[in-house]
Amino acid sequence: MGATKAPAEEIEVAGHTVRLSSPDRVIFPKRGFTKADVFHYYLSVGDGIMRALRDRPTTLQRFPDGVEGEMFFQKRVPSRGVPPWVRTAEISFPSGRKAAELCPADLAHVAWAAQMGTIVFHPWPVRATHVDQPDELRIDLDPQPGTDFAHAARAATELRAILDELGVTGWPKTSGGRGVHVYLRIQPRWTFVEVRRATIALARELGRRRPDLVTTAWWKEERGERVFVDYNQMARDRTIACAYSLRATARATVSTPVDWAELPDVDPDDFDLRTVPERLAQRGDPHAGVDDTGWDITPLLEWAERDAAAGEGDLPYPPDHPKMPGEPKRVQPSKDRDRPR
Template sequence: MGATPAEIVEVAGRDVRLSSPDKVMFPERGYTKRDVFSYYLAVGDGILRALHRRPTMLQRFPDGVGGEMFFQKRVPAKGVPPWLETARIAFPSGRTADELCPADLAHVAWAAQMGTVVFHPWPVRAADVDRPDELRIDLDPQPGTDFADAVVVAGELRALLDDLGWTGYPKTSGGRGVHVYVRIRPDWTFVDVRRAAIALARAIERRRPDLVTTRWWKEERGEKVFVDYNQMARDRTIACAYSLRANARATVSAPVSWAELGSVTPDDFDLRTVPPRLAERDPHAGIDEVAHDLAPLLEWADRDAHGGSGDLPYPPDYPKMPGEPKRVQPSRAKS
């Protein structure tokens, strides 16, 4: 039997080609490329809110989840639709790339046609790719902890945000973790926003030292929830709201309300269950209504520095940064 013919689908007033629509993308559940494509159209309002005008890295699986995978940072110079928009970003190394920058849902559909399963947007907009407008707090359960522990930590984070008068928007990671997003004014550099993320992480750690860690080295974290402050370093991205995740169940990184966070599980949200949920309500619908002033967290960072708690290690592929402590894991440093 021959391959299923390609289809032309109109999306946002543009023709998007869908080739090999019956190719299986999620073998365990039998979801096809058409299913993935249709999913992203069904959650269009939600995912476009997360991706609009943001440089976006694509996690592609040309032969489906479980096959070859690669991260695409550069949109090819040739062979793409003339309407496809990009944004030029700079990596810590100084190299640059023209990444997909979705202006409408057709851009998302094009990426799905190319075998994209997971969307990883930068926390910036194309208008200023050096100044984040989104503070992302990644609560990452370590071995011995789980989603329920991340939910407890999220409650501590919410209390801190309430003290600041800020509104945070939680979502499942699609795995065991919890992400909380806060819109901020695009007035600060990546270095500033990362300092603020460290200050907030340390504040959560002080509230629950038994359950929370900011230790970068895995050997020091223990059975705790790691607040991954380096997600705010330049070139670090998180799967966006309404993105599928590359796992057997085809789960989704799903926005949830604070009220329901303690009563859901990551497996509640997948390719089939999220579209009808979004049709009824979107817990992130108001995320763009307020942008907060980062100054209070930078004051916390200054206070911590005066108290002897300065910078923390950057990711290993970064150039050495000013004020950064030694980037060597403690067991090796001792030896």
């Protein structure tokens, strides 16, 4: 006979009852972490992950049978079988289609999503009150082949110097892999197109200062052994795993906020399902002040205008995005017959 299946549990979270079924189902086989481990991990980092998710439309990356099983992204909350207290926010995709996404109002929403097999939380950089105006500018520093986390951390340190000159605070975190994310809290006054332009301008400035280390080249054949600043993470419907989200890695790593002083020396593999709750309890959240002020991105938009006047206009959008006004051709340079040789 097979092992006895653990019974479902009912757990009170933020004033709501959340059902946890199959608590002993193994989600991370290499570490032996179960569905209950994932569920209680998210409860243990509640303040931190709610700082990242509160009132943000959120795409759920679900693995109902564990990280080695089937995965899918859920962008629409089902119309049936959902607790009446679950909140949603309507967002518009680049195609013009709309969807009601989960919009966490409290930790019970996170717990409910974990019960549904969610491992990774991908919030939009907007709030439910202004779904078309980002309040979070995200810089994704993505190491390319031949580079690693140390290079991304070095690029982030160079970025910080630029942010200091601009008088804006950057909030770094590990990606949960080899990359580094730096967030800026901004005023929700600009469109996705404008915030993406600002991100490109900032990335280009970083690339000018460290062309040996950083690139904004969209085409992989042009990047070399450098850290790619993925400016398209600010395109509409592109999302990043949030602070304190687990990642679907064998080690059950976590995208973890860090402070600038420790960033060069941390090992992102040290931040996982077991270690991060203790770290948060002992030292607090390095992103605790992220919501204190919203920055005016006008200086970056002025840089974008300067760059355009110098012949550096827009850059390609993701391949699944509609063609945008002023966007260059989406043709791999080595296959572009019209490109000067």
